[in-house]
Amino acid sequence: MANREGRRFVIVGNGAAGSTCAQTLRQEDPSCQVTLITDEPYPLYNRVTLPRMLKNEVPASRVFLKTVAWHAEAGIRFLPETRVARISVEEHTVLTAAGAEIPWDALLVATGGRPNRLEAPGGDALNCLNFQYYDDTVALSEQIEHSRSAVAVGGSFIAYELAEAFHVRGLDVTWLIRGPRWLRRILDEEGGALVDAIAAAHGVHVLHGQEVDHVVVRDGVATGVVTTGGHMLDCQLVGSGLGLTMNTELMADTGVRTGKGILTDRHLATNVPGIFAAGDIAEYEDEITGHHHLMGTWDNALAHGRVAALNMLGGQEPYVDVPTYQSGLFDTIISVLGVTPETLPEAISLTRCDVAARSYRKLFFNEDRLVGAVLIGSVKGKKRLMDMIRQHARLASEKERQALLQ
Ligand SMILES: Cc1cc2nc3c(=O)[nH]c(=O)nc-3n(C[C@H](O)[C@H](O)[C@H](O)COP(=O)(O)OP(=O)(O)OC[C@H]3O[C@@H](n4cnc5c(N)ncnc54)[C@H](O)[C@@H]3O)c2cc1C
Incomplete structure (x- = not known):
């Protein structure tokens, strides 16, 4: 150049x-x-x-x-x-x-x-925090030291990270998700139930289909959260992952x-x-x-x-990549490859879920091309899926598509 x-x-x-x-x-x-x-x-x-x-x-x-x-x-x-x-x-x-x-x-x-702030009344209390920057992490960490229980709010990866960290740091945690499940556009009902089961096994209480009605605030400090479903949750910390x-x-x-x-x-x-x-x-x-x-x-x-x-610098380099996101999910992992209905709502999906084995696999197709996948538990075959997404491989028959679920 x-x-x-x-x-x-x-x-x-x-x-x-x-x-x-x-x-x-x-x-x-x-x-x-x-x-x-x-x-x-x-x-x-x-x-x-x-x-x-x-x-x-x-x-x-x-x-x-x-x-x-x-x-x-x-x-x-x-x-x-x-x-x-x-x-x-x-x-x-x-x-x-x-x-x-x-x-x-x-x-x-x-x-x-x-990060989007918690808009509910009281959401601006001193101990209602987001999680995006280094300074947020310091503030959250300090607040954990002075807390016994916490509410994590949101259906995103960040809300999960908050719920897990609060649990690991010894707090009693309620995870409040507005939609019907975590990652509602990516997972389906079975996948959501699996994630709930994994969270429950770690003592995290998950509440769906309701959001924060208001935060109970005393002297500028949150002491509880009242949900739109009528739950009153005592807490000394509210962490939000709201996109x-x-x-x-x-x-x-x-x-x-x-x-x-x-x-x-x-x-x-x-x-x-x-x-x-x-x-x-x-x-x-x-x-x-x-x-x-x-x-x-x-x-x-x-x-x-x-x-x-x-x-x-004057080049003509295209950006070509298969995006991947891998995260812990309590004691297991979740891996998201390529594009999902979050960015391609018209994607067609195939799912296999084994609750006992804590294994979930969902594949996304754009017509007959594999464009993305989500794997919970085993990531067996991940490289092959990545290669197929990258190569724009076509899978004309249902049998070929089903085989990828195994
Ligand atoms: C807690 C957390 C966990 C995550 N975990 C994962 C993970 O496991 N895997 C994964 O792949 N991704 C993860 N991500 C996402 C990943 O970190 C982001 O996608 C990535 O860091 C984005 O980088 P960026 O450079 O685009 O933007 P950013 O890192 O957001 O940087 C943008 C910077 O620009 C500054 N800025 C904005 N406006 C101005 C202005 N007007 N003037 C000057 N500066 C300005 C901002 O303050 C910021 O410092 C996580 C994110 C968070 C917050």
């Missing part, structure tokens, strides 16, 4: 996507200028390790992946605690909240999402097209020349489905960061 003397690259957001982009730009073009901006006070840390930190399984020091000094040594201008307030396409600059103007020749927006709102506000007045996130093509370029998006915020055109969608995984953010960097 040809070097472009002194090209100025600016990256907003220092998560997995932004940091990888900065590092790749530096590696590929020693002469360029790279500025990496974040409103958080820290260098890159691993969000995926935060649940383990919350469970006291790893010390806080193990969460950090880079140091401030690393950036100086790598020749990356790192600006922590710096909020970007505006992007000017005409001037080719970003304007920080403190009033500094930073020029760019190419810009990456990797601003991710912010993310994407930080797209910077796109206002830029002409960049947005949906839930920032719309990009398969090269992670937006419709405005010179502006790219990567990671959780990128609503990218997916090779597998041909649709635009968001993908909130660590590996996706890393790979996006690299591809965006190559294209900011």
Whole structure:
């Protein structure tokens, strides 16, 4: 790839996507200028390790992946605690909240999402917390020390992580899920029942089909949760995993097209020349489905960061990957591959569930092509499924499709 003397690259957001982009730009073009901006006070840390930190399984020091000094040594201008307030396409600059103007020749927006707050009355009490940032983890951990019981709210992976961590830290836990089951768009009734059974075996009480009516607050502190189903739950901690709102506000007045996130093509370029998006915020055109969608995984953010960097340097690299998300599920694991009805509602599914063996396998097809899967318990055959999704393999007969469930 040809070097472009002194090209100025600016990256907003220092998560997995932004940091990888900065590092790749530096590696590929020693002469360029790279500025990496974040409103958080820290260098890159691993969000995926935060649940383990919350469970006291790893010390806080193990969460950090880079140091401030690393950036100086790598020749990356790192600006922590710096909020970007505006992007000017005409001037080719970003304007920080403190009033500094930073020029760019190419810009990456990797601003991710912010957690949705618990909107119910009382949801703003001091001990009603989200779980997205390092600082959230510290706050949750401190509150656990002063709690006997907790309520985890939400039907997402983050709500599960909270329920599990509260349990591991010795609290009495109620897990409140608004929908009929956890991951309601991905699992079906049988899968949901299996997850409930696994949670119950760990002493976590799961309540479905109801949400927080209000939080009982005394002197600014939550002392309980009343559910819409009429349950009164005493607690000293409420942890919410209610999804993310994407930080797209910077796109206002830029002409960049947005949906839930920032719309990009398969090269992670937006419709405005010179502006790219990567990671959780990128609503990218997916090779597998041909649709635009968001993908909130660590590996996706890393790979996006690299591809965006190559294209900011003038390349034409497409992003082609089978996204995967693997998580603990109390004493077993759940693995989600490819795309699911969350991003492809018209997907057709086949399921096999063995409650006694705690094994669940659900496959998603777009017409006769395997596009995704969810596995609980055994991940036998995962690599083969990944290969089939990647190769756009066609499975014309029902027999062939059923065979994949075994
Ligand atoms: C607790 C937890 C557990 C997870 N577990 C897993 C897992 O097991 N497996 C998995 O694959 N994924 C997991 N994820 C998801 C994964 O961590 C994310 O998909 C990934 O980190 C997203 O990276 P990103 O770079 O796109 O965005 P982010 O990491 O969200 O980074 C965006 C950054 O931009 C900053 N920012 C936003 N706006 C501005 C602005 N205007 N100016 C300056 N800075 C700004 C934000 O503060 C943030 O620091 C987990 C996430 C969490 C929170």
